[in-house]
Amino acid sequence: MAKGLFTFSGGVHPPHRKHYTEDIKVEPCRVPDIVVIPMQQHIGAPCEPLVKPGDSVKVGQKIGEPKGFVSAPVHSSVSGVVKSIEMYNSPGGGKVLSVIIQNDGSDTRVEPDIPLNIDLLSPAQLKKIVLEAGIVGMGGAAFPTHVKLSPPADKKIDTVILNGAECEPYLTSDYRLMVESPEQIISGLKIIMKILGVSSGIIGIEDNKPKALQSVKAAAAGEQNIKVVSLRTKYPQGAEKQLIYALTKRMVPSGGLPMDIGVVVNNVGTAAAIHKAVDLGEPLYQRIVTVSGSAVKEPKNLLVRIGTTFRDVIDFCGGLVEEPAKVISGGPMMGIAQHTLDVPVVKGTSGILVLTKKEAELPEPSACIRCGRCVEVCPINLMPLQLSNAALKGILEEAEALHAMDCIECGSCSFICPAKRPLVHSIKMVKKEITARRKRSASS
Amino acid sequence: MSMLTVTSAPHIRSKDSVSRIMLDVVLALLPAGIFSVYLYGTRALLTIILGVASAVLTEALIQKLTKKPVTIYDLSAVVTGLLLAYNLPPSAPWWLPVIGSAIAIALVKHVFGGLGNNFMNPALAARAILLAAWPVQMTSWIIPNTESISSATADAVSSATPLAILKGAEGVLPSLKDAIIGNIGGTIGEVSAVALLLGAAYLLYRKVITWHIPAAYITTTFVLVTLLGGRGLETGIYHIFAGGLILGAFYMATDYSSSPITVKGKLIMGIGCGILTAVIRLYGGYPEGVSYSILLMNVAAPLIDKYTMPRVFGEVKQHA
Numbered sequence: 001m002a003k004g005l006f007t008f009s010g011g012v013h014p015p016h017r018k019h020y021t022e023d024i025k026v027e028p029c030r031v032p033d034i035v036v037i038p039m040q041q042h043i044g045a046p047c048e049p050l051v052k053p054g055d056s057v058k059v060g061q062k063i064g065e066p067k068g069f070v071s072a073p074v075h076s077s078v079s080g081v082v083k084s085i086e087m088y089n090s091p092g093g094g095k096v097l098s099v100i101i102q103n104d105g106s107d108t109r110v111e112p113d114i115p116l117n118i119d120l121l122s123p124a125q126l127k128k129i130v131l132e133a134g135i136v137g138m139g140g141a142a143f144p145t146h147v148k149l150s151p152p153a154d155k156k157i158d159t160v161i162l163n164g165a166e167c168e169p170y171l172t173s174d175y176r177l178m179v180e181s182p183e184q185i186i187s188g189l190k191i192i193m194k195i196l197g198v199s200s201g202i203i204g205i206e207d208n209k210p211k212a213l214q215s216v217k218a219a220a221a222g223e224q225n226i227k228v229v230s231l232r233t234k235y236p237q238g239a240e241k242q243l244i245y246a247l248t249k250r251m252v253p254s255g256g257l258p259m260d261i262g263v264v265v266n267n268v269g270t271a272a273a274i275h276k277a278v279d280l281g282e283p284l285y286q287r288i289v290t291v292s293g294s295a296v297k298e299p300k301n302l303l304v305r306i307g308t309t310f311r312d313v314i315d316f317c318g319g320l321v322e323e324p325a326k327v328i329s330g331g332p333m334m335g336i337a338q339h340t341l342d343v344p345v346v347k348g349t350s351g352i353l354v355l356t357k358k359e360a361e362l363p364e365p366s367a368c369i370r371c372g373r374c375v376e377v378c379p380i381n382l383m384p385l386q387l388s389n390a391a392l393k394g395i396l397e398e399a400e401a402l403h404a405m406d407c408i409e410c411g412s413c414s415f416i417c418p419a420k421r422p423l424v425h426s427i428k429m430v431k432k433e434i435t436a437r438r439k440r441s442a443s444s
Numbered sequence: 445m446s447m448l449t450v451t452s453a454p455h456i457r458s459k460d461s462v463s464r465i466m467l468d469v470v471l472a473l474l475p476a477g478i479f480s481v482y483l484y485g486t487r488a489l490l491t492i493i494l495g496v497a498s499a500v501l502t503e504a505l506i507q508k509l510t511k512k513p514v515t516i517y518d519l520s521a522v523v524t525g526l527l528l529a530y531n532l533p534p535s536a537p538w539w540l541p542v543i544g545s546a547i548a549i550a551l552v553k554h555v556f557g558g559l560g561n562n563f564m565n566p567a568l569a570a571r572a573i574l575l576a577a578w579p580v581q582m583t584s585w586i587i588p589n590t591e592s593i594s595s596a597t598a599d600a601v602s603s604a605t606p607l608a609i610l611k612g613a614e615g616v617l618p619s620l621k622d623a624i625i626g627n628i629g630g631t632i633g634e635v636s637a638v639a640l641l642l643g644a645a646y647l648l649y650r651k652v653i654t655w656h657i658p659a660a661y662i663t664t665t666f667v668l669v670t671l672l673g674g675r676g677l678e679t680g681i682y683h684i685f686a687g688g689l690i691l692g693a694f695y696m697a698t699d700y701s702s703s704p705i706t707v708k709g710k711l712i713m714g715i716g717c718g719i720l721t722a723v724i725r726l727y728g729g730y731p732e733g734v735s736y737s738i739l740l741m742n743v744a745a746p747l748i749d750k751y752t753m754p755r756v757f758g759e760v761k762q763h764a
Binding site: 012014015169241245251252253254256324325326327328332333334335336337338339340353355359360361362363366367368369370371372373375379380381382383385403406409411414415416417418419420422424425428 | 448449450451452453454455456457458460461462464465515518520558559560561700701705706753754755756757758759
């Protein structure tokens with residue numbers, strides 16, 4: 001296979017560590033007795049519960065109503081009885097209002113409402129289905145998809161990109177989807193293209209996944225408007241701006257959005273979810289999760305019902321072989337470390353990593369030696385060492401002048417730093433402070 | 445279950461470390477040192493050992509006294525001590541490397557905040573101080589006497605360096621071959637261009653340094669000296685191999701904390717060093733100008749960084 005020519009500048013080469021799960025077929029995870037379904041699994045406004053304790057629910061029934069445009073409804077992933085509605089641990093950190101449901105084991109589904117002739121549906125009708133199915137970005141950010149599919153009239157979209165880069169180490173959920181069910185991805189992409197009225201679709205896949213490239217290419221054969229492109233393997237190839245640049249050589253303007261340059265990007269998993277919503281009438285109540293890391297007995301790719309706790313998922317994988325030092329929701333480069341296993345899988349959970357002490361090395365930071373490696377690898381061309389200095393000193397103006405807000409938080413700088421300095425961490429913190437200050441000055 | 449560790453992403457880190465980088469520099473400097481010991485005998489060895497020991501002890505002492513964590517295991521003091529010793533003549537009295545390294549570590553490195561905060565190359569700044577304080581001891585050169593290597597360096601003859609000869613001092617210009625291999629007078633570290641280039645290749649391979657500063661530096665010096673030196677290409681080639689240019693360009697001008705970080709900045713640093721070196725060597729009072737060129741450009745590094753900040757991805761020109 002020829003090396004993918006499409007790439008971006010900067011970036012790092014973390015160890016892939018995909019061998020644990022890349023050849024393991026996706027299998028359904030055991031549906032637990034109790035699921036915990038957070039009312040906020042997405043970026044934007046939380047949902048309001050539509051059920052009360054004692055209510056019975058079915059699989060696929062809407063149980064959370066979005067409050068606001070940037071939001072997405074939430075559905076039950078089991079059939080049973082609502083036990084309680086309470087604040088519960090969320091993999092994003094903190095606690096979130098969650099509906100806790102006792103599974104009755106019958107798996108009774110809401111009768112899917114499948115349109116008779118999908119080809120006759122208008123873009124607006126299709127978009128309504130995407131919204132009602134509660135679909136959000138499945139790559140991890142969980143941004144409500146229907147919002148992405150509703151660009152303002154003055155933004156002319158001409159290209160839809162599907163992200164199949166999966167550049168995070170360990171994760172293979174997108175990979176397995178591309179290998180096993182490429183037709184779902186193509187079908188979803190065509191729906192997205194129809195909604196946006198676009199005639200060019202590109203699927204970008206890193207060149208360390210030849211089987212996925214082959215399989216998706218085969219499924220896209222005969223589709224005149226869809227290109228499958230091999231990307232050079234490098235982290236963060238799956239970052240939206242870097243992916244768009246690699247595939248179209250267009251640059252998302254600083255502070256702008258992909259739609260400013262006529263592009264909408266979705267994850268391959270999101271496309272598959274859209275396909276399921278439109279063609280099968282299935283709302284987003286389950287997703288593929290990679291369970292990996294040296295501390296888990298049998299690493300797997302699982303189709304997990306939303307609301308299944310990490311503990312139940314890990315139990316299904318044979319439990320632990322060693323005391324884990326770290327449990328991560330997502331990949332090791334951008335994922336969030338968890339303080340407990342009693343935390344539910346949500347729509348954005350691409351992976352559960354259970355790392356041993358050896359894997360989850362915690363290096364002690366030492367003084368910056370100004371080697372400049374962070375500058376070399378930053379895909380946004382920032383100067384992370386100087387930004388981090390400004391951040392640690394709390395000088396917000398300087399951090400802003402050094403383009404703190406352009407940071408995509410990929411973590412390449414922290415990864416490469418020989419002094420193990422918390423570069424991206426300090427930049428994330430200063431970004432929060434800058435945002436808070438902007439809000440304050442806007443409201444005063 | 446025991447406590448889970450919760451830290452901010454990323455959760456995996458590269459294998460690179462500060463001590464590994466410094467170890468690479470030490471390894472890269474070894475061939476030149478070994479060659480020098482072969483050439484000048486135990487005297488060179490003693491100077492190197494004293495230079496390194498003094499640097500490490502000074503660092504440990506300062507950190508103990510200021511109640512800071514002792515970081516001598518990061519090997520950065522070893523590198524400074526080595527470079528200081530490499531900048532001394534083989535005939536240096538024993539106390540010269542001791543005082544030199546102490547100055548480099550105490551005055552140039554730790555007064556300004558320690559590793560990563562020195563605005564000048566510590567070894568070079570210390571060398572400049574030594575040169576001002578003990579000019580005689582710092583500029584007594586000996587020509588290696590390869591025939592009497594067994595009887596050590598007592599027989600070695602005092603002489604001017606090739607660059608001084610090129611500039612009009614008395615003496616016989618050594619052959620170009622001797623200049624390249626290192627059979628000439630000079631400081632401990634600079635004599636063998638071959639040994640230094642071997643180490644430089646290793647540093648480039650290990651990505652400890654990039655080509656920008658050394659390539660820009662050497663090319664600029666070579667072009668200017670060839671054009672303005674009077675003897676054409678021959679002068680140019682002697683100027684590359686006979687003095688401290690290779691040691692300076694690959695090992696000193698590339699010092700992380702006292703050189704620019706941006707690619708453009710590195711090229712400017714190299715070109716600036718090249719111009720200054722050529723000017724000092726051709727028109728200045730000294731036959732050699734590498735140290736002062738690098739020190740002057742060190743001082744300019746923060747400014748260079750400020751004006752060569754890379755354009756941020758997707759940044760659009762501001763229209764007022």
